[in-house]
Amino acid sequence: MSRIVVLTPDPADPSYAGQWPGVLERLAEALATAGLTIEPTPWTDHVEDASGLSGYPVVLPLIVWGYHRDHRRWMQACETWAAAGVPMLNPAEVIAWNSDKAYLGRLAEKGVAVPPTIWVDGVTEADVDAAFDRFGTDRIIVKPRVSGGAWKTLRLSRGGRLADAPDGPAMIQPYLPSIETEGETSLLFFGGQLSHVVNKRPVAGEFRIQVQFGGQYVSLPEPPAGALALAEQTLAAIDEDLLYARIDMARGRGGEWLLMEAELIEPDFYLSSAPDGGQHFATAVKARL
Template identity: 30%
Template sequence: MKDLSKFECYDNLIVNPLEEMGWICDQVPWDTNKLIDWDQYDSVIIRSTWNYQENFLKFINVLKEINSSSADLQNPIDIVEWNLNKQYLKDFENKNIKIVPSQWFNNFIPKEIIQSFLNFNSKKIIIKPCISANADYTYILEEKTALSKLNTLKKDFIDKEFIIQPFIQDIKNEGEYSLIYFGNTLSHVLLKTPKVGDFRVQEEHGGTLKSIINPEQALIRFGKNVINKLPRACLYSRVDIVRNKNEFLLMEVELIEPSLYFNMDSKSSKKFVEVFNKWDA
């Protein structure tokens, strides 16, 4: 994207390792108004396209242009289209991966929103679009005040598919784990925690990051099980996991433009480039 000034972006950390391997690197905004000759590139890696949800049809059309060129697109367009809508979580649930309990909606019907509190036996719920990034249009609703907020929320969700989930208290108590994979190999693990008074773990919303040097084996096994059940192997993947009542649940699998947090592991940039070189061979 053209303007990254409001985001924490670490993709520059892979440029030198790529150049050391003989690659010439350009950073091309997907939302540029300029015509791009994608045939001039050997490979195009999707990175910090963190505004695609604002015009996802245009985003997909740009990827189709790249896909029809001689450049190799990573991750592949079929994976991007599948991962674009959070309904992909149903596929994991059907493969016996435990996900955060979820309800899916095509229409904003207030009484159905209120019913979600009962369905989940929860005093707090999270509502977010099925196509979203950066926690945009992601809200927490409390049962005692939900009715007063529905009219405002309706403006944001009237034309969107959306998902409702119970609020997982352990996100505040412990945080959200991110497991980063290059190919099918785990590179590094971090714990993201929200700032006091918030529930969003992204840095842009005040969240903090902590490297997990020795992640527990149950977490590693859970993440590997998710990776093994992807539709296909991917150059890069980020698996976001939360703990709830002493069991791990899948929050999201990020295969389009996740931050890969190269800043949190000094070896991760070189590990990524090594996998990329083999991937592109």
Template identity: 30%
Template sequence: MSKLIYFVTEDRYITLSPGNSYIENIFLEDELLGNALASLGYRYKRVSWRNRSINWENLEFVLIRTTWDYFDHFEEFNQWLQRLPPKACMNPKELISWNTDKHYLLDLAQKGIQIIPSTIIPKQHPNPLSQWVTELKYEHIIIKPTIAGAARLTYRLQAKQIKAFDLEFAKLNAQEDFILQPFVSSVTNFGELSLMVLGGKCTHAVQKKAKEGDFRVQDDFGGTVHHFTLTTELVELAEMVINLIQPEPLYGRVDILRNDTDQWMVSEVELIEPELWFRTAPSMVKYLAMAIHTHIQDHYENHSSP
């Protein structure tokens, strides 16, 4: 019998909603990957990570796909993650835990990766936001939680707005850590690039653009996505970033922005449930399917050794 891989999503995306392009795209991406895996002898089943009827401890192969609500139920998600067998996840569990908190950006910087300058404001810090900004000499900022996604509680503030935001920020910071970054102006004209790395190889890229008047590139806020032709520079950058992360991810996405001196900076590395945009490059799905196949073969070889 073919091996079964559980594609993990969330409750909102279990049922296909005809006419809802957002959910249709999720199903399309899973179908593309599922078909590629089927050609290698695998089956897949889509399940929600919050499905209490599943005995997660006994699953062999789990691919986290679209658990895009994990930050809304963070403690529950962590408990669920710990229930999975150590080798069940295609990306190692310790990497997934590490990647849930944007503190990881500072770890990347220590490895020599150029990131957007980032300062962590710990939970319940006594200093007002305006003091942090003054000391860092920023004129235009982005402030957001270290555990978040889909632009949750993400604020873009200019110098004249920051002092007035101190009280509101104190209330927010009382609940969780935040990350403070200078605003990168290129996001409003050029946008952000997402570079997909599958089995160690950078396979394809997309350019995400914010709608006019906004800075958020997510399609939740009217952003658009466009195929982007890879260059040697981009391939080398994406593969270098992924190769510096240990244990090395089986798959991931490297998001980058250009700074004012036209240099690339890493804005995010997505290793938990990255959207991989196979619908913009369907033939690239074979790289993830083969990486999963190789991972599973290694898994069985390791378990069959005396």
């Protein structure tokens, strides 16, 4: 069996200790169907020296959870891996730029539909007040440009105070009420082909759809009307050689699909919701060996 590397969280970071081993197990089970075995190693062990990743046919950065809290080292690691020619999939250059949500602005310039966004270097009360007026809404979302798992993401109502604002570069968007009623829909692509579709909804009173906030996930037999078109447009605009991609989208106020994220680093693939249990992913990995 071929051995491949899967990068895992910093062992000093306890935030995801109860979650990532289960994700690793699901990945291992899927890859085993293609005769592949996993060698897990923390990404933080290879920031300055990539020699520990040499000799492997593929390195997958699929569980590098927590990189957003140490973004400087993350960017250094990506540079190290790129310079050393590590067979990273997705490529090190891609997972570097994809770690900063400013890429959404670049995709918007290429015609991809994203929510209206104000980009700021640091969120102030004045920025928030201006956003309510500019968007013509009574609720907005504030989040860091570098984030993960809704980290430091705020939902603010007009007249409320800005508390616990994210430090550094951030983005402000109008809140999409459809998140509460229709949720967010994710299309999973492996080797450029659609694998499966998952709808994610928050529990009552919540706006975050992540599992840690009680999010409820349901597999869909096919993409909702119009969703696949936006996903394919997004991938065409990205125009990179991708092993995998998770395209997250939600409905705008007019019912149109809007790109929320193009997750190209460490997305949960929701393999338990995949009809084939992840064999499509395993086949895509094996095709790269």
